[in-house]
Amino acid sequence: MLRDTAGRGRTSGRARVSSAAAVLLAAVSGAAAGDAPNRTPSIFEPVSTPATEIHHLSLLVFGITAAIFVVVLAVLVHVIVRYRWRGDDPGREPPQIYGSGRVELAWTIVPILIVIVLFLATARTMGTIQKNRAPEGALRVTVVAHQWWWEFRYPDLGVVTANELHVPVSTKDRPRPVFLTLESADVIHSFWVPRLAGKTDVIPNHPNTTWIEPEKPGLYVGQCAEFCGTQHAGMLLNVVVETPETFSSWIEAQRRPAVVDPAVETGRDLFRSTACVNCHEIRGAGASGDVGPDLTHLMSRATIGSGVAPNDRAHLESWVRDPATIKPGVRMPAMQLPDRDVDAIVDYLETLR
Amino acid sequence: MSEIDSAAVLPAPGPAPLGARLHEWVVTVDHKRLGLMYVGAGLFFFFVAGIEAALIRWQLAVPNNHLISPDAYNRLFTMHGTTMIFLVGMPILLGIANYLVPLMIGARDLAFPRLNAFGFWVFLFGGVLLYFSYVAGEGLYGAGSAPDVGWFAYAPLTGAAFSRGNGTDYWIVALLVSGLGSIATAVNLVTTTLTMRCEGMTLGRMPLFVWMMLVVSFLILVAVPPLTAAQVMLLFDRRLGAHFFDAAAGGSAVLWQHLFWFFGHPEVYILMVPGFAWASEIIPVFSRKVIFGYPMMVAATVSIGFISLGVWAHHMFAVGMGTTLNSLFAASSMLIAVPTGIKVFNWIATMWGGRIRFATPMLFCTAFLLQFTVAGLTGIMLAVAPFDWQLTDSYFVVAHFHYVLIGGLLFTLFAAIYYWFPKATGKLLDERLGRWHFWLFVIGFNLTFAPMHVSGMLGMPRRIYTYPADRGWEPWNMAASIGAAVQAVAILIWVWNVIRTFRRGKPAGNDPWNAWTLEWATTSPPPAYNFEVLPTVRSRRPLWDLKHPEDPDWKYE
Amino acid sequence: MTEHAVAVTAVPSESLRGRVGMLCFLCSEASFFAVFVVAYLFYVGKSATGPTPGAVLDLGLVGVNTACLLASSVTIGLAIRAVRRDRGRAFVGWWASTALLGVEFLAGTAVEWHRLLRTDGLTIATNLFGTSFYSLVGFHAAHVTAGVLAIAVVLALAAAGKVRRRDAERLELLSWYWHFVDGVWIVVFTSVYVVGR
């Protein structure tokens, strides 16, 4: 149902050959895919600078830790095999060795050296990734996390939308990083799209920043990664990375006020006369609530309820009738509308392209 | 001491009626009985929290599962984590220390026996209170029941605005109360260790177990009160309208995290160092060799204690602390690998050149060495701050901490139980069942938690009650759930082993493992007064000296 | 062998036990207070609304309180010296003055709080200052109260002639607690009335 602009986009060949782990994971996720589109948000298939940097660092760390593990394993196996008691001579005790300063010094110093290497690598990557100010020419987006959905504001472009973040691709000749300011309307959430960047927590009264630089069009999934209440699991996140042209036309469309279609007059009046208008904004229809997602261009989104259900007639109907059937615990009440009104409202919603 | 000595010569009472025996246990101030009650209560809570874990795994076995509602699920993992840490880990480690510290240092009881009883009953009250929330939360306010905010209860989700009902209040008060019990017991252990050692037992001759429990007790004294303080603040916020963590009034959600983890990180070493302590007694005995590098082991433990007070913010790499703080905490977290590595290597060096007998306790200790290394190395990956931005709050973290808490703590706990059970009951657990228990548990444990590393790196966050089918997480979750079932079977075998041994176990004798510390010098189970004559020691292994008068330890120390 | 003679300490093991135990307890108490102090300092100047500490905290009254509390540390020390030398009358005198000074401190705090609550309308729910102030100062006052109660009990026993030289050790421990509470006050005073004002 989701528009997959560039298929799975998991053919990042370099990432796959560069790490044995990635090969294994790719193989397994491929096997599990079947017919359903597989959108595994694997950290080993990065498509954006911060995620790529972390991926490189992780390979180094895996290398070092794997080596340590192998050494410990080998020594332990040797000890188990070589020094196990074979039932002979039960009374005899082996020679007692109380310690050895030199040996112990060795296994103090070597780990210290390893730790220094790890730390330097850490500091270096941290320096490259952590940026507090928007780089030149970046697209700025403010992310406001709510229980349990995402609001995206493009302050420079005058666009407000929800749950599906659209950003342009950033290429070598047309670099266009996206700089995100993270704010929370209630509790702590965490913004995480594994293939684009690591997590940054979204904390009330403590604005944070992060950035992404996606280098390939496609749909990248993620979700809220800090426990934030009942529907923490239902706070999914879709990032749609588009070519600059597609992105501009999307922005163009989003800027327009809502379509006014006389055929769905009843639905619109109902929307305005019930509680809907207290919580939702529909620009051009006199609705300006800010508790729930902006619905001005609802139908431009592929999912509803922050990604928990496809945006089709059947799901819209049950959502408007009682959203808790789709997303138990959701912060939108069931309005107890008669079927006729639900139909009319959904007729209206369906015109909000 | 004279009155205790005269009590010792009184004839032992015959079997009393059940009521009277129960009464004896309730009013007891004997460190051994309290120790056993601690362990018993801890194991009871272990079964409860284990069943909660089983439900979690059942729910997560397949995507889009609707077996358990989101709220019920959130309660399950909160109660599972809280119970395992505070009502399983803490009481068991305190209980075993209670039982063994006086025996190992040749004392007749702890310094303050009544304070000890107070500590136990307060802990038990806290535990019961926590579970009472399941029935009581609903009744009073009609909203919420058991706490559902996660075991570290991040503000402001715990504030009155977001956490209605009184589940969170139960969480606060229950842990506050049981925390007081832990502090009381820690005071007791430190005092006992510092003032009541038998003649000749200098600090440098204390068994490593006692040393490590001394460090743990200090950590409890320093780290638990801040949790208590933070919980009091939260309670003020919720009930008196204070604003400590109320973001709307300028309060800071990050402050809670600092305070919690200032407790929380030392807490994980409070849980793990006792595991080190048990392993440090068991590995030498079954390798038939003295511990390798005793002074270094002590130094490593003490430095782990110190460093662990300065690493807490590695749980907060994603909150946006800035590069300086992130680097600082990354460095200190990695540094802790050094003393911990020393321990791992010293244990292996102890086995090197020995004549290793793989009885059940040693099996568990050997698996511990390997699994703990895996766990520590994943910990190092998490300490690499940028990598942690990907890994934090994902199933990778869940894998890391179950590898330490189970692969480390629970494995050594099983070793300790197989090892000291004969001392406490006079009967040996069955070795054949023990091996079944061991192998099934090794398989089940790794099958459950190894796949979680992968699902975490494939982007699966923790604390989600269900997940979509298109993420490629299914096989890993299914494997984990099957593994949990295997673990359950292993644990049932162990329960059966214990029950059977109580009924018709082999008598153990005073010293079934041919060991070296003082607890094996008295009868199994020890009499109320522990030792007929308080012992005098000349080395770290008094029983070795006795058994090998031709080659005693004190010549070398 | 000389190293066997570990028991070469001046203090008999019974009272050594009490001392180590008390020190451990105070160590955990210090850790508890440290958190409230840190929280107080962290929130200095971060309140969204008034009143501010500068506007409502009165140094005169708290200065008298502080002097009394500090003096009480001296009097309790003298009391302990008296009981160690078995000078019953002097002990009761110094002990009673300690209690009085403690009571003065509590009374002074009560006056201060009354003023803050009534005149300045500052409650624990008003702002961050109220929240952190009442918690920190309140927990300290609670500790003083506990100390005063314990001292009063001893005073009653002393009045009944039940306090002897052999009790000196236990009284000494109580005095440690009292000194500790005093020391905490110095930190609280510095944070609240000097740094945070």
Ligand code: HEA
């Ligand atoms: C028993 C408890 C225990 C122990 C012992 C540890 C040990 C360690 N832990 Fe773990 N940890 C937890 C319990 C524990 N942890 C829990 C419960 C959580 C999650 C809480 C929650 O969020 O719910 C957690 C989370 C956690 C995080 C935060 C993850 C996140 O949420 O983002 C981090 C980050 O740095 C971390 C790091 C470490 C490190 C560096 C060690 C080190 O001490 C490990 C040191 C050991 C070794 C390294 C292996 C042996 C050494 C060698 C063989 C020498 C050579 C090695 C090198 C030179 C590297 N842990």
Ligand code: HEA
């Ligand atoms: C010592 C600590 C400890 C231990 C031993 C365990 C043991 C287990 N845990 Fe653990 N777990 C935590 C500490 C621990 N856990 C913590 C701190 C958290 C974080 C919570 C949070 O996020 O807030 C957590 C979270 C956690 C999660 C993540 C939940 C989420 O984020 O959504 C999962 C998921 O699989 C899980 C699974 C398991 C499993 C399968 C076991 C198994 O090993 C359990 C095995 C035991 C059994 C299966 C029970 C056997 C008993 C019987 C068969 C009954 C017999 C009964 C009688 C005789 C009376 N745990």
Ligand code: CUA
């Ligand atoms: Cu938002 Cu979890």
Ligand SMILES: [Cu+2]
């Ligand atoms: Cu930690």
